[in-house]
Amino acid sequence: MDISKKLQILADAAKYDASCASSGTVKRNSLGGKGIGSTEGAICHSYAPDGRCISLLKILLTNACAFDCLYCVNRASSNVPRARFTVEEVVSVTLDFYRRNYIEGLFLSSGIIRSPDYTMEQVVRVARELRQTHDFKGYIHLKTIPDASDELMAEAGKYADRLSINIELPSETSLKTLAPEKDVRAIRRSMGRMRNRIDEAQDDKRAPRFAPAGQSTQMIVGADAEDDRAILATSANLYSSYRLKRVYYSAFSPIPDASRILPPQAPPLVREHRLYQADWLMRFYGFDAGEIVAQDTGHLSLDMDPKLAWALRNRDRFPVDVNTASRSQLLRVPGLGKTAVDRILAARRVRAVRLDDIPRLRVLVAKVLPFLIFPDHTPHRLIDRADLKARLVPQPRQLSLL
Amino acid sequence: MLRIRLADETDFEGWRDAARRLLTRGVPPSDVVWTVGEDAGDLFTHAVPQDDTPKDTGEPVSVPRGFVDLAKQVVLHNDPQRFSWLYAMLWRLRKEPRLLTVSVDPDVVRLEAMAKSIRRDIHKMRAFVRFRKTAIDDREWYVAWFEPEHHIVAANAPFFKRRFTTMNWSILTPSMSAHWDGEDLAFSPGASRTEAPADDALEDLWRDYYASIFNPARLKVDMMRSEMPVKYWRNLPEATLIRSLIEDAQRRTDTMVATGPKDANERPQKLSASKPAAKPEGGTIAALREEASHCRACPLWAPATQTVFGEGRPEASIMFVGEQPGDTEDLEGRPFVGPAGRMFDRALEDAGIERTRAYVTNAVKHFKFVPRGKKRIHQKPAMPEIRACRPWLEREIEVVQPDLIVALGATAAQSLFGKAMAIGENRGRLLDAGQGGPPVLITVHPSYLLRLPDADAKEAEYKKFVDDLVVSRRALDKAA
Numbered sequence: 001m002d003i004s005k006k007l008q009i010l011a012d013a014a015k016y017d018a019s020c021a022s023s024g025t026v027k028r029n030s031l032g033g034k035g036i037g038s039t040e041g042a043i044c045h046s047y048a049p050d051g052r053c054i055s056l057l058k059i060l061l062t063n064a065c066a067f068d069c070l071y072c073v074n075r076a077s078s079n080v081p082r083a084r085f086t087v088e089e090v091v092s093v094t095l096d097f098y099r100r101n102y103i104e105g106l107f108l109s110s111g112i113i114r115s116p117d118y119t120m121e122q123v124v125r126v127a128r129e130l131r132q133t134h135d136f137k138g139y140i141h142l143k144t145i146p147d148a149s150d151e152l153m154a155e156a157g158k159y160a161d162r163l164s165i166n167i168e169l170p171s172e173t174s175l176k177t178l179a180p181e182k183d184v185r186a187i188r189r190s191m192g193r194m195r196n197r198i199d200e201a202q203d204d205k206r207a208p209r210f211a212p213a214g215q216s217t218q219m220i221v222g223a224d225a226e227d228d229r230a231i232l233a234t235s236a237n238l239y240s241s242y243r244l245k246r247v248y249y250s251a252f253s254p255i256p257d258a259s260r261i262l263p264p265q266a267p268p269l270v271r272e273h274r275l276y277q278a279d280w281l282m283r284f285y286g287f288d289a290g291e292i293v294a295q296d297t298g299h300l301s302l303d304m305d306p307k308l309a310w311a312l313r314n315r316d317r318f319p320v321d322v323n324t325a326s327r328s329q330l331l332r333v334p335g336l337g338k339t340a341v342d343r344i345l346a347a348r349r350v351r352a353v354r355l356d357d358i359p360r361l362r363v364l365v366a367k368v369l370p371f372l373i374f375p376d377h378t379p380h381r382l383i384d385r386a387d388l389k390a391r392l393v394p395q396p397r398q399l400s401l402l
Numbered sequence: 403m404l405r406i407r408l409a410d411e412t413d414f415e416g417w418r419d420a421a422r423r424l425l426t427r428g429v430p431p432s433d434v435v436w437t438v439g440e441d442a443g444d445l446f447t448h449a450v451p452q453d454d455t456p457k458d459t460g461e462p463v464s465v466p467r468g469f470v471d472l473a474k475q476v477v478l479h480n481d482p483q484r485f486s487w488l489y490a491m492l493w494r495l496r497k498e499p500r501l502l503t504v505s506v507d508p509d510v511v512r513l514e515a516m517a518k519s520i521r522r523d524i525h526k527m528r529a530f531v532r533f534r535k536t537a538i539d540d541r542e543w544y545v546a547w548f549e550p551e552h553h554i555v556a557a558n559a560p561f562f563k564r565r566f567t568t569m570n571w572s573i574l575t576p577s578m579s580a581h582w583d584g585e586d587l588a589f590s591p592g593a594s595r596t597e598a599p600a601d602d603a604l605e606d607l608w609r610d611y612y613a614s615i616f617n618p619a620r621l622k623v624d625m626m627r628s629e630m631p632v633k634y635w636r637n638l639p640e641a642t643l644i645r646s647l648i649e650d651a652q653r654r655t656d657t658m659v660a661t662g663p664k665d666a667n668e669r670p671q672k673l674s675a676s677k678p679a680a681k682p683e684g685g686t687i688a689a690l691r692e693e694a695s696h697c698r699a700c701p702l703w704a705p706a707t708q709t710v711f712g713e714g715r716p717e718a719s720i721m722f723v724g725e726q727p728g729d730t731e732d733l734e735g736r737p738f739v740g741p742a743g744r745m746f747d748r749a750l751e752d753a754g755i756e757r758t759r760a761y762v763t764n765a766v767k768h769f770k771f772v773p774r775g776k777k778r779i780h781q782k783p784a785m786p787e788i789r790a791c792r793p794w795l796e797r798e799i800e801v802v803q804p805d806l807i808v809a810l811g812a813t814a815a816q817s818l819f820g821k822a823m824a825i826g827e828n829r830g831r832l833l834d835a836g837q838g839g840p841p842v843l844i845t846v847h848p849s850y851l852l853r854l855p856d857a858d859a860k861e862a863e864y865k866k867f868v869d870d871l872v873v874s875r876r877a878l879d880k881a882a
Contacts, residue, residue, distance in 0.1 A: 029567070051622030102608050240776060
């Protein structure tokens with residue numbers, strides 16, 4: 001099989017992994033080295049028409065897999081064509097693409113063949129070859145295999161910027177049903193092992209290098225019946241337990257040769273988008289997983305962003321005075337992002353912020369108006385209006401643009 | 403009207419020198435015209451005289467932090483007005499030194515927007531330059547054609563040098579070109595597209611990748627366009643595919659949904675047969691540990707990483723029972739290895755007890771916590787959880803058969819005695835917990851010592867803790 005055919009099969013097999021990030025690692029460059037590559041902040045070198053960034057060469061070493069995860073295009077029982085790269089082929093495609101400035105580096109994963117250790121050993125060999133033989137200084141993200149040995153894990157962390165293991169589904173019950181060979185306990189133990197090594201490498205300069213860009217994971221949305229509350233609770237648990245850099249949410253998307261038990265359906269893209277917004281609220285806006293989702297439904301509302309939905313449920317907390325409210329209060333105002341809040345705080349140390357300043361913050365005036373008090377404008381009982389939701393929620397047509 | 407002529411489009415030094423002189427001479431922004439290069443200029447203006455009046459010092463003018471960096475960026479902008487806007491800002495800053503922090507001020511907003519546009523242009527150049535491999539004088543050379551929006555080539559070239567140090571490369575643009583031969587970074591005047599190579603054999607492989615990584619079931623064309631504006635497409639080899647990928651997406655998705663499931667692959671991949679792990683012998687701690695790793699007797703297992711079972715000498719004469727594993731213990735799967743464990747080890751040593759001679763475990767075998775950002779906040783186990791976990795502790799005692807048990811803290815005491823035991827009045831002496839078991843000595847949990855804020859109190863409490871441990875050691879010695 002020629003390299004082009006292999007690349008088509010093994011990129012197609014990798015595309016359901018949402019992560020393509022090349023962020024968060026230490027600064028490196030190739031000055032004085034024997035090879036090429038640098039890391040100075042994430043760069044997206046291209047975008048596909050699915051709106052996703054193409055930063056890394058994201059491929060599988062092989063899409064042959066002994067696991068039969070029903071949601072996965074590469075599962076053992078699927079009839080998709082199989083291919084396998086040699087280590088040398090991955091190394092040379094990575095370097096050839098990098099030299100032409102197509103990519104920031106490599107994101108390598110693999111189907112499970114022979115045994116977890118055998119598979120992991122193959123993945124690690126590619127990274128070792130790139131770093132040691134070619135002095136490659138670009139970004140490397142490796143997928144780790146849950147039951148792989150400590151030695152292989154340590155070596156993977158030595159070469160990789162980021163490591164990841166997918167939690168796949170929010171609950172153990174779902175995982176048992178849809179991915180019978182996967183073991184959530186083994187996944188969590190591996191995440192714990194990685195956190196220990198990452199912490200150690202960060203705290204102790206003499207400790208061996210280990211994944212300076214941390215670890216991440218992915219959860220599939222819509223393949224099981226778990227609600228958004230369960231998903232966000234799992235995320236909050238993972239962030240706090242293993243200090244993950246990111247939890248990626250991936251709307252369950254139709255695959256060729258789908259399983260009978262999990263037939264193809266349109267991917268829940270709006271739901272995925274709302275989960276990312278909620279995830280942001282947890283990580284940067286001081287929200288708790290428990291308060292983001294409405295008590296009655298267990299789901300985020302699809303027709304408005306989760307911060308606006310929260311504010312409409314908590315009207316008694318508004319309006320707040322733009323010139324005296326605390327940072328955490330302002331962060332909870334619908335329509336105000338982190339940057340806008342920081343600008344308000346900086347500006348009001350010098351002079352009062354007025355209503356006509358707001359458009360210059362690149363903020364939607366109509367959206368923030370009911371929630372803020374200005375020296376020259378008080379939202380007269382706007383907050384109590386029954387039609388507030390109708391006034392603020394974008395019309396359905398606009399939703400399709402998400 | 404004064405006319406200032408700057409050497410070139412990105413002449414920050416020239417602008418700064420002139421601005422200093424103008425400012426010390428008190429020339430208002432409305433009286434200055436800024437031009438670049440050898441243009442004819444406005445007949446009614448004249449160059450700023452280099453006069454020798456004492457005021458015209460050209461000395462550094464103090465400006466707020468951040469202004470110089472902002473100005474260096476704004477100078478790269480393609481807007482002809484950029485020099486006068488910068489000078490106007492400098493003029494205002496004399497009277498309003500904190501102006502730059504008023505990020506809602508129109509003048510500040512304008513300069514910041516310009517700087518942002520520069521940063522974006524620099525970033526997009528780093529992203530969308532596409533090298534094509536060719537040969538120049540028999541040397542392998544990578545050449546790109548790129549059309550930046552602003553005057554960023556010289557500012558951005560060092561990035562490409564740091565990244566492609568061991569390659570020879572040239573980036574040609576309409577206004578200026580940059581070249582690296584492995585040793586020197588050089589600049590030459592603008593070039594035309596036809597001077598760059600028209601193709602590279604590898605681009606087909608790149609397009610294969612681009613087409614294959616695209617998921618037709620999640621079309622988000624607007625998102626792609628906002629991050630990769632159409633103006634860049636003509637220099638991106640993969641962009642020729644965009645139209646057909648979009649047009650075909652719906653059909654491909656419909657086909658996947660319509661085709662639906664097929665019969666399972668008849669020859670699935672299989673793992674190589676591996677020897678199943680040997681089952682530990684029954685009636686041992688190893689067997690209990692294995693059994694407990696699947697425990698679901700209370701809900702604490704789900705959010706935790708793993709069961710943390712006891713460990714130590716299976717025939718130990720002394721058994722220590724703590725409350726529950728903490729953050730570190732949960733990750734490592736071993737009891738008393740975190741901060742409280744280190745405090746415990748120190749106290750054991752001071753009391754003359756070797757930890758290797760003891761068996762160490764917890765009343766509750768899973769970590770109970772609530773997530774808070776990147777931390778887990780410890781929660782005291784409740785009565786139902788202690789009760790659910792108690793059979794494990796009882797079986798550990800049964801196997802180890804210690805001569806003495808030390809309960810570290812209230813939870814351990816509650817589990818062992820089956821009721822709340824006040825530590826203050828019961829600590830430091832051998833008690834009978836009933837049911838014919840070994841005597842139990844109650845003391846505090848080492849994490850209690852960690853939480854004491856006052857150093858003197860800490861020291862005093864630590865001493866009392868060690869004293870309690872000494873009592874238990876003496877009791878053991880007597881029994882032996």
